[in-house]
Amino acid sequence: MQALVAFVLMIGISVGLTLASANAPAQAAHEHEDYDDMENEFEGDAEAIEYGRQRFARRCAYCHGGGGMGAKGPSLTKGKFKWSRKALTTDLVNIIMGGIPNTQMGAFGRTLDGDEVLKIIAYIRQETERVRVEAIRAAAEQAEAK
Ligand code: HEC
Numbered sequence: 001m002q003a004l005v006a007f008v009l010m011i012g013i014s015v016g017l018t019l020a021s022a023n024a025p026a027q028a029a030h031e032h033e034d035y036d037d038m039e040n041e042f043e044g045d046a047e048a049i050e051y052g053r054q055r056f057a058r059r060c061a062y063c064h065g066g067g068g069m070g071a072k073g074p075s076l077t078k079g080k081f082k083w084s085r086k087a088l089t090t091d092l093v094n095i096i097m098g099g100i101p102n103t104q105m106g107a108f109g110r111t112l113d114g115d116e117v118l119k120i121i122a123y124i125r126q127e128t129e130r131v132r133v134e135a136i137r138a139a140a141e142q143a144e145a146k
């Protein structure tokens with residue numbers, strides 16, 4: 001009788017473990033998905049970025065400054081965003097399409113389509129990288145001058 005109880009317990013435990021381990025990868029994959037950003041096919045695409053630059057100059061620079069360096073609206077080229085802790089493209093799309101309530105940041109979802117917004121973001125990413133590299137270069141030159 002005791003042997004039977006032990007046997008049943010053992011089966012129970014191994015089934016439980018199997019179920020737990022079968023669940024684990026699925027959960028991990030799902031968690032990963034939550035943190036995964038959408039892909040922006042226009043990043044690094046010179047033609048798309050040029051289009052984004054022109055759109056930005058017309059629709060955004062008025063508040064965010066030339067090259068997105070900041071004016072009465074915040075700089076968009078620091079690689080850091082108040083409204084997206086991880087600087088995700090998904091968040092930027094939502095911000096630009098939907099606006100930020102109770103601020104001057106309006107919703108552009110009616111006047112820009114998804115591709116146009118992604119091209120503007122590709123432009124912002126390129127400017128961010130340019131500003132970053134320029135800052136490193138300037139720091140290196142300053143260090144050399146000493
Ligand atoms: C009328 C002025 C105005 C225009 C035009 C405008 N913005 Fe903004 N935008 C703002 C202001 C002001 C904020 C900051 C809101 C806040 O956090 O209080 C902002 C915030 C943002 C943010 C979030 C910044 C962060 O740190 O999280 C993004 C991204 C952004 N704007 C992109 C754009 C893009 C792209 C365009 C053009 C399609 C655009 N904005 C046009 C005023 C403007």
